[in-house]
Amino acid sequence: MLRRCTIAANSRITGVTRRRLLEALAHTSWSGGLDEIDFLDRLYDLDQLPSTDSRHTTAREDIIRHRRANLDWDEDWIFHDQRFGLADSDQALVEFLAEMLHPAVRTDLVEVEHLHALLNRILAHDGYELVQVDAISGTPIFAAHRIDTGVPGSGKNLLFAADGPKPEIVFSDAVNNDIRVVKNEQFCLVYDRPLPARGLTWTDLTVWWADREKLIGARSDEISSSLYRRLDRSLGTNDAERRVLRTYADRHLRLGPDIPALLPQVYLHYDPYTRSHHVPATAPLAHQRMDFLLLLPQCIRIVIECDGKQHYADPATGQADPRRYGEMVAEDRELRLRGYEVYRFGGTELTDTPTNRQRLATFFDRLAERYST
Numbered sequence: 001m002l003r004r005c006t007i008a009a010n011s012r013i014t015g016v017t018r019r020r021l022l023e024a025l026a027h028t029s030w031s032g033g034l035d036e037i038d039f040l041d042r043l044y045d046l047d048q049l050p051s052t053d054s055r056h057t058t059a060r061e062d063i064i065r066h067r068r069a070n071l072d073w074d075e076d077w078i079f080h081d082q083r084f085g086l087a088d089s090d091q092a093l094v095e096f097l098a099e100m101l102h103p104a105v106r107t108d109l110v111e112v113e114h115l116h117a118l119l120n121r122i123l124a125h126d127g128y129e130l131v132q133v134d135a136i137s138g139t140p141i142f143a144a145h146r147i148d149t150g151v152p153g154s155g156k157n158l159l160f161a162a163d164g165p166k167p168e169i170v171f172s173d174a175v176n177n178d179i180r181v182v183k184n185e186q187f188c189l190v191y192d193r194p195l196p197a198r199g200l201t202w203t204d205l206t207v208w209w210a211d212r213e214k215l216i217g218a219r220s221d222e223i224s225s226s227l228y229r230r231l232d233r234s235l236g237t238n239d240a241e242r243r244v245l246r247t248y249a250d251r252h253l254r255l256g257p258d259i260p261a262l263l264p265q266v267y268l269h270y271d272p273y274t275r276s277h278h279v280p281a282t283a284p285l286a287h288q289r290m291d292f293l294l295l296l297p298q299c300i301r302i303v304i305e306c307d308g309k310q311h312y313a314d315p316a317t318g319q320a321d322p323r324r325y326g327e328m329v330a331e332d333r334e335l336r337l338r339g340y341e342v343y344r345f346g347g348t349e350l351t352d353t354p355t356n357r358q359r360l361a362t363f364f365d366r367l368a369e370r371y372s373t
Helices: 015-024 036-041 057-069 089-099 107-126 202-212 221-233 239-255 322-337 354-370
Strands: 128-136 139-146 159-160 168-173 177-184 189-191 262-266 289-295 301-307 341-346
Touching: 015 057, 015 089, 036 057, 036 221, 057 107, 089 128, 107 128, 107 139, 202 221, 221 239, 239 262, 239 289, 239 301, 239 354, 289 341, 341 354
Parallel strands: 301 341
Antiparallel strands: 128 139, 159 189, 159 262, 168 177, 262 289, 289 301
């Protein structure tokens, strides 16, 4: 059985691409510096997979006989062995290829870079690529990514949990897109560390918070509670958004701190001026802040919006305002075209009722299932 899951089950990799991969790897050891069994142990439970040889009961015994003792299987046997799924499963194949580049398998960075580029050139025809998701001692770790999903580029400048006047920022290094908050920094949080390619988890966030607040020696639950109170404060009197945050906090308690962190009040666009500085013809960017943001692996970014009347009605008359609604859906289109996933909740869905509480909890369950890694 595969121990990890990275790609949905539906197949996109054609037989042509699989043959190209075999031809490209004909003179490359897929197990790198490891013995084949040691390599396969990283991905499969060889003692649970059956034997194809009547003299044995497990795949491990099979491989020992035919690849260590007798050497009577072809070098590319793994790509044709149905027990491992490399001939018909996208998931199995791309995870196998990513493991070939792992630092525990290959330590020569030049070889890794060459093999990485070669595999990506072939996989790109069917919509896959291997992208860096982590590193060990400066050596990249890769995972498969669908080219048509996620937000391209590496995230920076994460400003969130705003609970007061808008921060004023300047570029401290315009070439590297580095910013510095020069005013009102006390009213927002700035995650000033590289955003991990694996996504941003509650663990990542609490470690950063403990360092920021100098909570040396504090218990993990004390650190989490301190951070949660600060995030909650950014929601002001908005009880609907508070229910979203509370529901997700319950998930952290139930599932543990390694699930993605839910960030409230995150700046997406930034206009250096307030509306009063603009004439109507040059109005600032619409919708500068997102209600909530989840940063998931594979560059997937989930936006959650809580729609009160201000999203679709004139504040003076309370009547439906087509212009406001049009601005909202136009912004959604733009976000989706840039790779963000947008989920909206209507105000009545976030009132405090048993049905709504269950609806919100079920939404997060299904979201986690859809983007499980």
